[in-house]
Amino acid sequence: MIGRLNHVAIAVPDLEAAARTYRDVLGARLSEPLALPEHGVTTIFVELPNTKIELLEPLGPDSPIARFLARSPEGGVHHLCYEVADILAARDRLIATGARVLGDGTPRIGAHGKPVLFLHPKDFQGTLVELEEA
Numbered sequence: 405m406i407g408r409l410n411h412v413a414i415a416v417p418d419l420e421a422a423a424r425t426y427r428d429v430l431g432a433r434l435s436e437p438l439a440l441p442e443h444g445v446t447t448i449f450v451e452l453p454n455t456k457i458e459l460l461e462p463l464g465p466d467s468p469i470a471r472f473l474a475r476s477p478e479g480g481v482h483h484l485c486y487e488v489a490d491i492l493a494a495r496d497r498l499i500a501t502g503a504r505v506l507g508d509g510t511p512r513i514g515a516h517g518k519p520v521l522f523l524h525p526k527d528f529q530g531t532l533v534e535l536e537e538a
């Protein structure tokens with residue numbers, strides 16, 4: 405069911421500092437910052453030949469990454485995003501297996517303008533999983 409690894413997300417306390425590290429130290433190509441208030445994050449994507457790194461900074465008081473950063477103030481790997489061909493079919497199949505789809509189960513539009521869903525980390529070896537329709 406899952407396809408390509410779309411991105412690895414890293415929660416960071418300071419997006420500009422993280423962008424400098426990837427651009428100036430690691431020599432990577434970066435997107436412009438994108439504020440996504442409905443997701444409570446600002447993102448910068450690091451473009452790699454085979455996948456992307458999503459740098460995530462909290463945005464607003466209800467950011468879903470605030471608690472993560474409270475536990476890991478220097479930041480860390482936050483989620484993996486896999487592509488699926490049909491997100492509603494993937495959701496229904498996952499629910500049938502007993503996996504917990506976060507929120508109300510309705511896909512929302514993510515950073516790439518495509519529908520996304522999140523799966524509970526406790527059901528996937530302690531890793532938060534995002535699905536994005538390809």
Ligand SMILES: CC[C@@H](C(=O)O)C(=O)SCCNC(=O)CCNC(=O)[C@H](O)C(C)(C)COP(=O)(O)OP(=O)(O)OC[C@H]1O[C@@H](n2cnc3c(N)ncnc32)[C@H](O)[C@@H]1OP(=O)(O)O
Pocket residue numbers: 413440443445447458460468469471472481482483485506507513514515516520522524525526530531532534
């Ligand atoms: C820009 C859009 C999009 C894109 O297109 O790419 C994005 O990526 S947005 C990214 C941000 N959005 C989200 O993360 C949405 C989904 N997340 C959530 O609903 C919540 O963050 C959560 C995963 C349910 C966690 O909720 P929270 O209240 O922060 O945590 P708890 O304290 O209740 O944690 C319970 C339990 O889970 C562990 N945990 C929490 N976050 C992670 C994580 N990222 N990876 C692994 N494990 C995680 C946490 O440690 C707790 O464990 P125990 O202490 O053992 O109970």
Ligand SMILES: [Co+2]
Pocket residue numbers: 411413458483485534
């Ligand atoms: Co993501």
